[in-house]
Amino acid sequence: MFTVNKNATKFHRTNETHKETLLKFIALVSILVVYFIYMSWKYDASTGFGVTLLTWSFFVLCTPVADGGFILAFPIRLLFNIKMSITQVVLWFVALGINVFMLQMMPETYDLTFLGKLLKHILSEPYPYWSILIISASGTFLSIFFGDEMMDVVSHKERTLSHRHGFNYRTVLVLGFAILTIIAYYYLLSSLNITLPE
Secondary structure, three states, X not given: OOEOOOOOOOOOOOOHHHHHHHHHHHHHHHHHHHHHHHHXXXXXXXXXXXXXXXXHHHHHHHOOXXXXXXXXXXXXXXXXXXXXXXXXXXXXXXXXXXXXXXXXXXXXHHHHOHHHHHHHHHHHOHHHHHHHHHHHHHHHXXXXXXXXXXXXXXXXXXXXXXXXXXXXXXXXXHHHHHHHHHHHHHHHHHHOOOOOOO
């Protein structure tokens, strides 16, 4: 149940889908490391780590793409042969736990970046903003199933799950980003004390 399909292709960097997955992983880790270095330079190492952790949790919880969790799910899949979809569920709860801890112990860390303020706003107002968490969770889990499928096959033409459900995923993705954009827009306006004419 937790391990990958026995018929799955063993990882090799020359396979079309595996190379694409590896490049995505390297790009995401590079972005995260550069972001941490910048935040550590701007504040200090511990604050930079906290801000980076909150930003990572924002991408895990509030975007309908599995990129935040993919940073850990991909190496866990390679090292322990555990499906990325299982790891993603665990990471989603880890991200929630991080935010519960940070909201209780270091709420001022959220105020250092726009994404942190937006995340705090989403988490502290259940209605209507928790809907973004639900939409993002469904999009994330759908996208990570496609990620698992990419690791199981050698080329894109073998990706039957993606061909069958790709439209549904793109719909959830667009819907999630649209809602997130609207929330960010209204939050930004209210934080600037701008009211829209009726």
